[in-house]
Amino acid sequence: xxxxxxxxxxxxxxxxxxxxxxxxxxxxxxxxxVELPFDQTVHAAGGPVDAVFFIETGMVSILVTLEDGSQVExxxxxxxxxxxxxxxxxxxxxxxxxxxQLEGTALRIGAAALHTAMDGSPALRALLLRYALAFLGQVTxxxxxxxxxxxxxxxARWLLTAHDRAGVDEFAMTHEFMAMMLGVNRPGVSIAAGxxxxxxLIRYVRGRMTITDRPGLEAATCECYHTVRHEYARLLGxxxxxxxxxxx
Amino acid sequence: xxxxxxxxxxxxxxxxxxxxxxxxxxxxxxxxxVELPFDQTVHAAGGPVDAVFFIETGMVSILVTLEDGSQVExxxxxxxxxxxxxxxxxxxxxxxxxxxQLEGTALRIGAAALHTAMDGSPALRALLLRYALAFLGQVTxxxxxxxxxxxxxxxARWLLTAHDRAGVDEFAMTHEFMAMMLGVNRPGVSIAAGxxxxxxLIRYVRGRMTITDRPGLEAATCECYHTVRHEYARLLGxxxxxxxxxxx
DNA sequence: AATCATTTGTTCGATTTCGAACGTACGGAC
DNA sequence: GTCCGTACGTTCGAAATCGAACAAATGATT
Numbered sequence: 001x002x003x004x005x006x007x008x009x010x011x012x013x014x015x016x017x018x019x020x021x022x023x024x025x026x027x028x029x030x031x032x033x034v035e036l037p038f039d040q041t042v043h044a045a046g047g048p049v050d051a052v053f054f055i056e057t058g059m060v061s062i063l064v065t066l067e068d069g070s071q072v073e074x075x076x077x078x079x080x081x082x083x084x085x086x087x088x089x090x091x092x093x094x095x096x097x098x099x100x101q102l103e104g105t106a107l108r109i110g111a112a113a114l115h116t117a118m119d120g121s122p123a124l125r126a127l128l129l130r131y132a133l134a135f136l137g138q139v140t141x142x143x144x145x146x147x148x149x150x151x152x153x154x155x156a157r158w159l160l161t162a163h164d165r166a167g168v169d170e171f172a173m174t175h176e177f178m179a180m181m182l183g184v185n186r187p188g189v190s191i192a193a194g195x196x197x198x199x200x201l202i203r204y205v206r207g208r209m210t211i212t213d214r215p216g217l218e219a220a221t222c223e224c225y226h227t228v229r230h231e232y233a234r235l236l237g238x239x240x241x242x243x244x245x246x247x248x
Numbered sequence: 249x250x251x252x253x254x255x256x257x258x259x260x261x262x263x264x265x266x267x268x269x270x271x272x273x274x275x276x277x278x279x280x281x282v283e284l285p286f287d288q289t290v291h292a293a294g295g296p297v298d299a300v301f302f303i304e305t306g307m308v309s310i311l312v313t314l315e316d317g318s319q320v321e322x323x324x325x326x327x328x329x330x331x332x333x334x335x336x337x338x339x340x341x342x343x344x345x346x347x348x349q350l351e352g353t354a355l356r357i358g359a360a361a362l363h364t365a366m367d368g369s370p371a372l373r374a375l376l377l378r379y380a381l382a383f384l385g386q387v388t389x390x391x392x393x394x395x396x397x398x399x400x401x402x403x404a405r406w407l408l409t410a411h412d413r414a415g416v417d418e419f420a421m422t423h424e425f426m427a428m429m430l431g432v433n434r435p436g437v438s439i440a441a442g443x444x445x446x447x448x449l450i451r452y453v454r455g456r457m458t459i460t461d462r463p464g465l466e467a468a469t470c471e472c473y474h475t476v477r478h479e480y481a482r483l484l485g486x487x488x489x490x491x492x493x494x495x496x
Numbered sequence: 497a498a499t500c501a502t503t504t505g506t507t508c509g510a511t512t513t514c515g516a517a518c519g520t521a522c523g524g525a526c
Numbered sequence: 527g528t529c530c531g532t533a534c535g536t537t538c539g540a541a542a543t544c545g546a547a548c549a550a551a552t553g554a555t556t
Contacts, residue, residue, distance in 0.1 A: 064389060064392035066396060085384075089380060140391075144320035186504090187545085188543065194506095433514055434535080435536070438535055455533090
């Protein structure tokens with residue numbers, strides 16, 4: 001079985017890496033390495049959640065589906081976090097879709113084993129709850145951001161958040177996709193991306209996004225990026241603020 | 249001391265009422281009745297949180313403050329819930345303001361006593377975490393709602409949510425206030441309120457809002473109201489869906 | 497190599513929403 | 527009862543955003 005071979009020292013997920021060896025011992029034997037292929041729906045809105053996925057590499061969007069069929073991103077998870085948060089709360093049903101935006105890998109643990117581990121390790125429980133709080137902070141800030149900030153700032157924020165988790169400067173990303181994430185229409189993203197492009201902050205051709213000036217993007221984002229980042233760092237340590245960069 | 253006189257049978261808060269007597273025994277002796285006067289800031293963004301407030305009557309908004317000084321509502325709590333959620337997660341700092349919108353009363357318990365009670369009562373811990381998940385659902389849905397739904401629908405939703413917690417059909421509420429809650433400008437609310445007014449769903453004069461046609465309002469809201477309500481009912485029971493109505 | 501189906505990015509007019517200024521109504525003080 | 531300070535709700539032009547149609551580019555297929 002592959003799960004018996006996983007060593008904590010080789011783990012890239014920030015939550016798992018932060019565990020003391022005694023707490024890791026509750027989880028490690030039950031973890032199973034799985035792929036996160038592009039566009040996979042890990043959990044579906046309204047559906048059951050029978051496992052938590054600690055993300056090792058890649059990026060996954062948490063999406064609300066509205067009555068008209070449109071989807072809006074409420075949060076992002078990467079190597080700093082996990083999928084299946086509802087299980088941490090003791091529930092087993094998802095209100096949202098979890099969809100892979102940048103392919104990667106994860107370590108999976110079933111609901112029963114997770115709950116046994118959380119009951120046996122107060123430190124593990126506390127850590128996962130701190131992550132849940134950080135995620136709530138992200139969702140909270142995003143809601144205000146959606147209400148008040150213009151598309152251009154929000155796009156810069158989204159690109160920075162993705163960049164933090166991607167681990168590379170170039171990745172596949174279409175305007176249509178970003179428009180859906182931000183809850184705006186495609187032309188709006190095209191205009192905003194054009195501005196960032198002409199300013200030299202990004203280079204964008206045919207579905208391939210390259211971050212060329214990260215400090216410039218950080219100047220172009222609204223404060224929401226920094227607010228969320230600081231909250232992650234406060235609750236989970238500086239590593240959570242740039243998960244992919246520190247995982248290498 | 250007033251806290252020793254509180255009987256569970258007299259409690260109007262939905263979370264406290266749902267506890268089994270054995271679990272109530274962990275909390276009851278530490279609860280202290282407090283007032284929630286209009287406009288009081290119970291917790292301030294960035295500040296410490298040293299107690300949880302189980303709301304008995306009234307309504308409290310959870311607000312994000314943005315760099316430009318504007319505030320946007322991310323969630324609402326009433327007799328179905330509590331303030332100081334960060335303590336349930338094991339943290340003690342608030343990312344948001346909690347401000348009283350409709351005056352009322354609450355039962356307060358200090359952080360240390362709460363944590364002792366949660367450690368001693370798995371059922372209490374589970375209940376509070378389910379509330380936290382329901383609140384996360386509310387914040388999540390609100391974020392998507394902010395991004396995609398027009399002011400008129402969102403106003404109807406907000407009025408229904410307030411009505412659920414107010415326990416009365418008439419309450420004090422200005423356009424300016426509602427505009428801030430929704431993250432839009434005042435004229436937008438005036439136009440939307442005028443439409444609802446002419447349709448006979450509400451009656452609005454000089455800062456006094458009266459709900460005159462609740463079924464009509466439920467037809468005028470976006471789906472977000474029902475989505476959140478169902479999630480509260482699923483996680484916390486039907487009582488949480490109309491907290492003030494069932495508390496009497 | 498040329499064609500075609502598909503996806504992508506841009507342009508356009510229409511609608512919504514914004515920010516500031518205007519006129520109006522309330523409530524306390526004298 | 528009248529004055530005055532304060533807060534309120536509405537109106538306006540300006541800007542941002544929307545939804546639909548258009549144009550361009552890719553890559554699979556023949």
